[in-house]
Amino acid sequence: MSYKLCGKCREEKSLDQFAVYTSRSGKTCPYFICKACKNDYQASRRKVVATPAKKKPANYVSKVWPIAGDTPARVAATFLDLEFSVAKAILREDGRYFMASANGKLPERFELLGIFNCNMPYRDLVRELAA
Numbered sequence: 001m002s003y004k005l006c007g008k009c010r011e012e013k014s015l016d017q018f019a020v021y022t023s024r025s026g027k028t029c030p031y032f033i034c035k036a037c038k039n040d041y042q043a044s045r046r047k048v049v050a051t052p053a054k055k056k057p058a059n060y061v062s063k064v065w066p067i068a069g070d071t072p073a074r075v076a077a078t079f080l081d082l083e084f085s086v087a088k089a090i091l092r093e094d095g096r097y098f099m100a101s102a103n104g105k106l107p108e109r110f111e112l113l114g115i116f117n118c119n120m121p122y123r124d125l126v127r128e129l130a131a
Contacts, residue, residue, distance in 0.1 A: 062104035072129035
């Protein structure tokens with residue numbers, strides 16, 4: 001039985017303890033490291049280092065943009081034409097109407113009229129805005 005020196009652990013081991021591969025010529029050849037060292041190397045390559053998750057800012061302030069219209073009915077019509085599928089907050093400041101994303105903190109200077117979804121029927125939205 002022939003023996004060979006492992007390239008990593010530097011121990012002399014028999015050839016049946018070495019992993020083998022087939023060369024392009026079809027000849028079976030042993031690797032330069034033994035099966036145990038090869039398995040340790042492959043296991044270390046498979047290890048995934050856990051990265052810490054990015055924390056979202058705790059106080060996300062909603063983006064606010066104006067809505068065209070001077071009456072609640074026109075504001076509701078404009079809002080429904082935008083066809084958002086996510087709930088939005090309707091705000092008022094000095095007689096002007098604004099829309100903001102509902103998932104964040106709303107600025108204090110605005111009066112909250114309600115949080116609406118565009119899938120809501122038109123007449124219910126107008127009633128709620130007019131109230």
